[in-house]
Amino acid sequence: MKQSQDVARPRELSHTGEIAQRLNWLRAGVLGANDGIVSVAAVVVGVAGATSGTGPLLTAGMSALVGGAISMALGEYVSVSSQSDSQKHMIAAKQAELESAPQESLARLTRVYEEKGLSPATAAQVASELTGHDALGAHLQAELNLDEDEVVSPWHAAFASAIAFTTGAILPLLAILLPPDSIRVPVTFVAVLLALAVTGWIGATIGGGSRLKAAARVVAGGALALVATFLVGSLLGSSGLIG
Numbered sequence: 001m002k003q004s005q006d007v008a009r010p011r012e013l014s015h016t017g018e019i020a021q022r023l024n025w026l027r028a029g030v031l032g033a034n035d036g037i038v039s040v041a042a043v044v045v046g047v048a049g050a051t052s053g054t055g056p057l058l059t060a061g062m063s064a065l066v067g068g069a070i071s072m073a074l075g076e077y078v079s080v081s082s083q084s085d086s087q088k089h090m091i092a093a094k095q096a097e098l099e100s101a102p103q104e105s106l107a108r109l110t111r112v113y114e115e116k117g118l119s120p121a122t123a124a125q126v127a128s129e130l131t132g133h134d135a136l137g138a139h140l141q142a143e144l145n146l147d148e149d150e151v152v153s154p155w156h157a158a159f160a161s162a163i164a165f166t167t168g169a170i171l172p173l174l175a176i177l178l179p180p181d182s183i184r185v186p187v188t189f190v191a192v193l194l195a196l197a198v199t200g201w202i203g204a205t206i207g208g209g210s211r212l213k214a215a216a217r218v219v220a221g222g223a224l225a226l227v228a229t230f231l232v233g234s235l236l237g238s239s240g241l242i243g
Contacts, residue, residue: 027206029164034199036168040064041192042229044176049233052181065169069162077158084152112142196222
């Protein structure tokens with residue numbers, strides 16, 4: 001019974017890694033939405049400080065949304081491409097190592113399980129059985145904490161980042177365009193700060209931190225950005241530089 005539990009252990013670790021990876025993706029999605037909220041809100045509030053025209057607000061908001069989504073997607077694509085290339089290189093190197101020196105690789109895998117606390121005899125049996133079932137998968141999981149089937153996709157990451165940013169950006173765009181001119185800015189301030197409080201709360205929940213502190217930090221930062229851009233827009237509007 002003890003040995004069967006030990007043999008199953010790498011798969012349990014794989015499940016743990018899958019959960020951690022999904023949580024990381026979820027946290028990245030929340031952060032992407034947060035970026036969309038803040039950046040587009042700052043732009044439209046700044047423009048609203050200079051002019052009340054719906055046309056300029058729509059143009060500025062849509063430009064910020066599209067440009068920000070593309071920028072986020074491109075940055076995520078470049079970052080994840082580097083990670084993916086590194087993972088593929090490690091997999092190829094480990095495969096070549098298994099083909100050129102199988103016995104040395106088996107001995108290394110055995111030592112890995114001994115270092116995890118298994119007795120030499122049990123470690124040897126576990127390593128042998130796992131190697132017989134899936135040598136590459138066993139070595140990747142035990143030595144590199146990597147699953148061959150979980151190599152990250154740059155395209156998926158880029159698409160997810162763009163969607164997250166766009167989802168967040170839609171809120172301030174609607175908040176500034178839908179209300180009457182006289183209450184556009186206050187409505188946008190309230191909607192954006194509430195949304196930031198929610199994203200901060202969710203992000204802290206995923207990460208296991210203080211939800212209240214995280215929400216307060218995000219709200220404070222967002223409020224600072226909104227006030228700053230609104231003042232800039234107001235100064236430019238009152239200076240006559242923007243007609």
